[in-house]
Amino acid sequence: MPFDEADRVIAVLLEKRRNERKNAIFQQKGSLLFKRVPLVNPQRFITWIAPKLAILFEPWALRLMLVLIALTGLLLVTQWLAVVDTVRAIAELQAATPLAWVFLWLTVLGMIVLHELGHAVTCAVHGGAVREMGVLFLFFQPCL
Numbered sequence: 001m002p003f004d005e006a007d008r009v010i011a012v013l014l015e016k017r018r019n020e021r022k023n024a025i026f027q028q029k030g031s032l033l034f035k036r037v038p039l040v041n042p043q044r045f046i047t048w049i050a051p052k053l054a055i056l057f058e059p060w061a062l063r064l065m066l067v068l069i070a071l072t073g074l075l076l077v078t079q080w081l082a083v084v085d086t087v088r089a090i091a092e093l094q095a096a097t098p099l100a101w102v103f104l105w106l107t108v109l110g111m112i113v114l115h116e117l118g119h120a121v122t123c124a125v126h127g128g129a130v131r132e133m134g135v136l137f138l139f140f141q142p143c144l
Helices: 003-027 041-057 059-078 080-091 098-125
Strands: 033-042 133-137 141-143
Touching: 033 080, 033 098, 041 098
Parallel strands: none
Antiparallel strands: 033 133, 133 141
16 A cells, blocks of 8 residues: 555656646746746846935835825825826827927836836845846736
């Protein structure tokens, strides 16, 4: 009977190993609907900047941010018609020059990069490491 138990354990381990290999091959090749493109290793920059921004994670700074978010919400509610007009003007950029589209695209791209660097700094401040930054294409849409 001990040989039957050993055979079962070996079979389970072999199946587990096959699944790990299959998953490793899939992750290496990727998928048409999910593709990662690593671009940079930001560890040196993040290690340099994280201590300088660590003050933003102090309790008083977080409270101040909550107050600023609340004030922004209040401003949004009180200026709602102006916000709607601005959104309409942005939506009607069809008449805008190609240069305006380039500036809009660069602005959005810059904001996304700053947002993602915020995640990296948060990770570093709390003891993590960020070794890779890049672009993710999910269903052919870029996810920066």
